[in-house]
Amino acid sequence: MKIKPRLLAAARELLGKSQRPLLLAHPRPDGDTIGCTLALRLALQQLGKEPQIACPHPIPATMSYLPGAEEFRTAAPADADIDLVIAIDMSDLKRTGGLYHESWRGRIPLLVIDHHETNDGFGDVSIIAPEAAATALPMLALIRALDVPLGRNIATCLLLATLTDTRGLRTESTTPEVLALVAELIEAGGDYLGIMQKTLDSVPYLQMRGWGVALNRLQLEEKLAWTTFPLAEKEALGIEDHDDLGLGNLISRVATADISATFLEMRDGSVKISFRARPGYNVAQIAKYLGGGGHRQAAGCSVEGPLERATEQVLPLVRKELAVNS
Numbered sequence: 001m002k003i004k005p006r007l008l009a010a011a012r013e014l015l016g017k018s019q020r021p022l023l024l025a026h027p028r029p030d031g032d033t034i035g036c037t038l039a040l041r042l043a044l045q046q047l048g049k050e051p052q053i054a055c056p057h058p059i060p061a062t063m064s065y066l067p068g069a070e071e072f073r074t075a076a077p078a079d080a081d082i083d084l085v086i087a088i089d090m091s092d093l094k095r096t097g098g099l100y101h102e103s104w105r106g107r108i109p110l111l112v113i114d115h116h117e118t119n120d121g122f123g124d125v126s127i128i129a130p131e132a133a134a135t136a137l138p139m140l141a142l143i144r145a146l147d148v149p150l151g152r153n154i155a156t157c158l159l160l161a162t163l164t165d166t167r168g169l170r171t172e173s174t175t176p177e178v179l180a181l182v183a184e185l186i187e188a189g190g191d192y193l194g195i196m197q198k199t200l201d202s203v204p205y206l207q208m209r210g211w212g213v214a215l216n217r218l219q220l221e222e223k224l225a226w227t228t229f230p231l232a233e234k235e236a237l238g239i240e241d242h243d244d245l246g247l248g249n250l251i252s253r254v255a256t257a258d259i260s261a262t263f264l265e266m267r268d269g270s271v272k273i274s275f276r277a278r279p280g281y282n283v284a285q286i287a288k289y290l291g292g293g294g295h296r297q298a299a300g301c302s303v304e305g306p307l308e309r310a311t312e313q314v315l316p317l318v319r320k321e322l323a324v325n326s
């Protein structure tokens with residue numbers, strides 16, 4: 001991964017001018033957005049700044065042990081309390097989940113740090129590394145450019161970001177560079193074993209009950225595995241809308257499926273879809289066409305419900321992708 005020095009210098013300049021930056025993690029936060037946000041928060045604190053962090057949804061219990069996790073707020077602070085906004089691990093402004101106020105445009109600078117292929121560079125300065133396995137890679141490059149030493153806590157946050165976005169170093173994006181980065185973060189004191197035990201190998205009880213529902217409804221048609229999760233089942237279990245139960249990654253493990261799709265019915269009537277694809281297929285295009293985004297191998301979007309309508313609209317697109325590339 002190579003980031004233009006000009007971009008790092010521009011980001012450093014924005015950060016240098018800022019005293020009270022607001023760091024935004026995306027909705028239904030994953031380990032990459034959380035870990036990178038917390039790592040940058042720690043780095044900026046070391047530089048004497050007063051960063052605030054926000055995310056529209058709660059941090060998953062399996063990541064709540066991270067240093068600073070309790071500092072996330074769910075609403076944006078008053079305009080007067082921020083002088084820079086940093087969007088982390090998101091491909092567009094919609095992904096701020098309403099935390100970004102349109103009135104900030106042009107008044108408060110916007111820095112973007114991301115690795116989504118579908119990112120169109122919506123910041124005043126945008127550091128985007130589409131080939132990187134996780135935002136953790138460009139984030140580490142930025143922290144290095146700020147001359148902040150990699151302490152144990154920053155290393156743990158970036159290590160968690162990398163290990164979660166690569167699903168435990170399983171993805172196609174897990175290059176020798178990623179493995180070298182993991183080694184470096186462990187050497188710096190990153191808590192590899194703790195992350196494996198507390199995050200990657202931990203499933204909240206409610207989530208596992210939800211897996212039961214989704215697995216019961218699982219269907220396989222040739223190389224396509226898919227499942228649906230009706231709202232009534234969510235309500236029966238007490239599952240919140242922001243909880244996607246990690247279904248995308250679960251269903252993607254069906255051995256003979258090249259593409260998988262999960263359809264979760266939301267309380268507003270919409271249906272949230274997660275796609276996963278084996279290398280050689282591209283679900284980012286499908287998600288983007290439907291108004292979402294993501295990576296070739298993992299992407300998502302929301303469409304209008306009800307569930308039957310959503311599956312009838314979306315599954316043909318997936319079948320087409322399978323037909324074109326097989």
Ligand SMILES: [Mn+2]
Pocket residue numbers: 032033089115134135165
């Ligand atoms: Mn990511």
